[in-house]
Amino acid sequence: MIDHFLVDEFENIVGLPYVLTDIEDMVTYSYDAAVLDPVTPLAAIMPGNSEELGQIIKICNENNLPLTIRGAGTNLSGGTIPSATGIVILTSRLNSIIEINKQDMYAVVQPGVVTATLSEAVEKKGLFYPPDPGSQAVSTLGGNIAENAGGLRGLKYGVTKDYVMGLEFFDAAGRHIKTGSKTVKCATGYNLSGLMVGSEGTLGVIDKIILKLLPLPSHRKSMVAVFNNMEQASETVAAIIANRIIPATLEILDNFTIRAVEAFSNAGLPVDAAALLLIEVDGHPAVVQEDGEKIETLCRKLGAVNIKIAANDQERDKIWAARRSALSALAKLKPTLVLEDVTVPRSRIPDMVKALQQIAKDFKIDIGTFGHAGDGNLHPTILTDKRDVKEWKRVEMAIEAIFEKALAMDGTLSGEHGTGLAKLPFLEKEVGKATIAFSQQLRKALDPNKILNPGKVTGIF
Amino acid sequence: MTNIKKLAQLVKELEDQFVVCIRCGMCQSVCPLFEQTKKEADVARGKLALLDGLMNRMFSNPEGASERLNRCLLCGSCASNCPSGVNVLEIFIKARIILTEYKGLSRTKKIIFRNILSKPKTFNRLMKWAGHFQGIFTKKNKNSQGTSCARLISPLLSNRNFMPVATEPFHEHLPKLDTVSSRSRLKVAFFTGCLIDKIFPKIAKDCIDVFHYHDIGVFIPENQGCCGIPALASGDLKTFEQLVEHHVDLFENNSFDYLITACATCTSTIKKLWPAIYKGNQNRVQNFVEHLSEKTLDINQFLVANIKIDSSHTDGDTDKEIVTYHDPCHLKKSLGIFKEPRQILNASGIKLIEMESPDKCCGMGGSFNLFHYDISSKIGTLKYESIVKTSCKTVATGCPACMMQISDMLAKNKSNINVKHPIELYANNLKSKEGLDKD
Known part of the structure; x- marks a missing residue:
């Protein structure tokens, strides 16, 4: 139970309807999209502006009350699962796009703005915000920054961190901090934006965001290349990059995933193909034309049995909508779905694909593989039933095996989902003891009362 | 049928249906209620988590769970957008039945039901027993709060x-x-x-x-x-x-x-x-x-x-009445019917102009409108705005409940746009043609 005087204080700040404490509501803020046990918070608060947000944090700090910030709750590593002794702060009312500047090509937004809402708004002005995580229809920009979210366009356009020009945030004591600016260059003070991106709510609470925008590419060409085996497809990925072609998107889908996606989307994917590459090139029409042709030639040379080019925007949208449904479509097949996001240097994609197939065989489990092959980020998706204790044991062993393989290839445990709680036990293997100690020290200094999303990323410190 | 056995069976069915939701949260992007309130308990994922997490506790405070479950338009937008294929409407309806039936049960029954539910894995066995208890428990049937x-x-x-x-x-x-x-x-x-x-x-x-x-x-x-x-x-x-x-x-x-x-x-x-x-x-x-x-x-x-409808028919008559069409959730999202009403309209001698998001819920939701008129009206106002933007003379829709809601919204805004069922426009056209033939 939360102290009543605290509830009163919160209610005074944000107003009665925006403080939730009923157990029925708390249950709805106890989870995110990660396969982890839910934890029910004490309260959930919906601030309506910066001042309110700052005051709430101050009160939490004064009362040693842990807080977890929640956007859409689509996190895949448990970063939004709250503390049982803490509160949840919802950013859903902090959802205005403050400015879209066409001349200087930046946008200023509040953290609760939905990613797709910003993308659509800037596209209407001929601008482009490239990061497009799978959950962009609901995910928030604050959440994207806290997780350093990626997406399908990472290969050519990078990820969220590449678009953060500046931030305003509250530290654990509720002080308002500013970093970066609306200028292309900015060299004053520490690059605190860099520190905040991917900090998963453990170093501060994001209040305002300045994002870089690009001109909207004038031309786009999407194609689907069909392969008779997974190796050929993954070798094609490596070959495209090796030939100095950088498509905007270069996605791979294995047969398992193709069938699941097609059953849901009816996008016309060939269900008997062993593997598909979904490719999009964009930019100047001449470049699009040339790169498109080069890719086609490469695909055919390396074994593509068929290549289908989207004839219009509708066909293009259908391909990408189908790709976006991959996760949820796979989820239909079995009660439990574990989605990993190991990432390896791009030239190692064929090795990683092979390793995944071997692991599936060794541990006798179903792994569907899809992902952003072009940037080395795969999504091996394990389909299982957590209630089957024996199989679940094998799944846990398989996950460890996948991690080991990725690290052995100079890869990383997570390309875009973050550490949260899910990757925490394995982090040391990737970064070493000293890195974790350093991070913990940083937290200790910035958050002495340990209120900011405790337990995540670095564990308890 | 109102008895413990039926309740236990419903709860068991629900448990199997819950598992399908992977908490991806995609339902947030289409829920008309969430768009207004931004509360997780108002969107399908939250309600499913609530039912799942509170299956036992639900019965110690059935009002709390019931109140949240009833805050739903039952429009099915979530279900039709759910890649995992969660059968949301069926789950919510069943959960509403369980809660209502439970609230109507006698004290003794509640205790037994609560105990059954606290051990979901023993349902199969208990359901058999329940058959024997049925006679005792159905004697005093207090199920009387349902609306007609x-x-x-x-x-x-x-x-x-x-x-x-x-x-x-x-x-x-x-x-x-x-x-x-x-x-x-x-x-x-x-x-x-x-x-x-x-x-x-x-x-x-x-x-x-x-x-x-x-x-x-x-x-x-x-x-x-x-x-x-x-x-x-x-x-x-x-x-x-x-x-x-x-x-x-x-x-x-x-x-x-x-x-x-x-x-x-x-x-x-x-x-x-x-x-x-x-x-x-x-x-x-x-x-x-x-x-x-x-x-x-x-x-x-x-x-x-079944009938040869000539919907390609165009007279070149530019003076045709402009009609826009609102997709009732129960036609498009529940049954996938959205082409046919438009074909009927196109065969009705009118000019069909689409509104923005014609399949967005009008906010009626049956009894939702009764108990949450303020939110219902806010959702309805969005519909009103898209209708007005088409400069139509008539808005057609294949559901009398939507017709009531849209009429209410139009009346509130003192609009003179008519509200019709497609079949009224179709019949009207047949009648006017017959009239012409007679001349």
Whole structure:
């Protein structure tokens, strides 16, 4: 139970309807999209502006009350699962796009703005915000920054961190901090934006965001290349990059995933193909034309049995909508779905694909593989039933095996989902003891009362 | 059937259906209620988590769970956008039944039910036992809080002061009918539905005229009632079952090719919810309900599939009345019917101009409108705005409940846009053509 005087204080700040404490509501803020046990918070608060947000944090700090910030709750590593002794702060009312500047090509937004809402708004002005995580229809920009979210366009356009020009945030004591600016260059003070991106709510609470925008590419060409085996497809990925072609998107889908996606989307994917590459090139029409042709030639040379080019925007949208449904479509097949996001240097994609197939065989489990092959980020998706204790044991062993393989290839445990709680036990293997100690020290200094999303990323410190 | 055994069976069914949700949260992007309130308990993922997490606790404070469950339009936007295919509506309806039935149980029953539910894995065994207890527990049936069809309608009218009750309901105008076609050999049964019968009888009259025009035999049994959705949505299983069984008796002894309704909600209830609730019963009612479900068609769908409708017809007449079409959730999201009403409109001598997001819920949601009129109106206002932007003279929609909500929104904004069922426009066009022919 939360102290009543605290509830009163919160209610005074944000107003009665925006403080939730009923157990029925708390249950709805106890989870995110990660396969982890839910934890029910004490309260959930919906601030309506910066001042309110700052005051709430101050009160939490004064009362040693842990807080977890929640956007859409689509996190895949448990970063939004709250503390049982803490509160949840919802950013859903902090959802205005403050400015879209066409001349200087930046946008200023509040953290609760939905990613797709910003993308659509800037596209209407001929601008482009490239990061497009799978959950962009609901995910928030604050959440994207806290997780350093990626997406399908990472290969050519990078990820969220590449678009953060500046931030305003509250530290654990509720002080308002500013970093970066609306200028292309900015060299004053520490690059605190860099520190905040991917900090998963453990170093501060994001209040305002300045994002870089690009001109909207004038031309786009999407194609689907069909392969008779997974190796050929993954070798094609490596070959495209090796030939100095950088498509905007270069996605791979294995047969398992193709069938699941097609059953849901009816996008016309060939269900008997062993593997598909979904490719999009964009930019100047001449470049699009040339790169498109080069890719086609490469695909055919390396074994593509068929290549289908989207004839219009509708066909293009259908391909990408189908790709976006991959996760949820796979989820239909079995009660439990574990989605990993190991990432390896791009030239190692064929090795990683092979390793995944071997692991599936060794541990006798179903792994569907899809992902952003072009940037080395795969999504091996394990389909299982957590209630089957024996199989679940094998799944846990398989996950460890996948991690080991990725690290052995100079890869990383997570390309875009973050550490949260899910990757925490394995982090040391990737970064070493000293890195974790350093991070913990940083937290200790910035958050002495340990209120900011405790337990995540670095564990308890 | 209202008894512990049924409740336990429903809870078990629910548990199997919960597992399908992977908490991806995609339902947030389409839920009209979440768009307004931004509360997780208002969106499907939150409600599913609530049911899942509170299965036991739900029964220590059934009001809390019930209140949140009832904050839902049952529009099905989430279900139609759910890549994991969670059967959201069926789950919510069942959960509402469980809570309502539970609240109506005696104290002793509640204790036993709570104990059964606290050990979900022993259900199978307990369900057998429950069969024996049934006699004791059903003695004092306190299930009396369910709303009936009539109760749904009357408060709407007294509260909202729009769409007056027709002076002559359809069933007084035409108590029964049983005709055969002279050539087509096609015969339909017509399910009128409460709102059409009592508020929009003209729609039913137009349907009969259209059947007659196309030489289709019609069967309308006397003494039809409500399809049961208001009762079911309030969790009143007993009233629902009485209504279904009443209609099974009415329709069972006549032979017809299709059961037609002009109400999106009646169609989707008869087609989907009747069989869903009776599933696994294995008796006469269950058999007929299954059979009827297969034969049930929305009037637009029926006409397009069975009658040659010339919807490509264009006169080059630029003075045609501009009509926009609102997709009722129960037609598009529940049944995937959205092309057919447009084909009917295009064959009605009007000019169809699409509004922005025609399939966005109007905010009616049956009893949702009664208990959450403020949110319902906010959602309805968005619909009003998209309608007005088309500069239409008439907005058409295939659901009398949507017609009521849209009428309310238009009236509130002092708009002079008409609200019609596609079949009214189609019938009107047939009549005017006949008139021309006569000249």
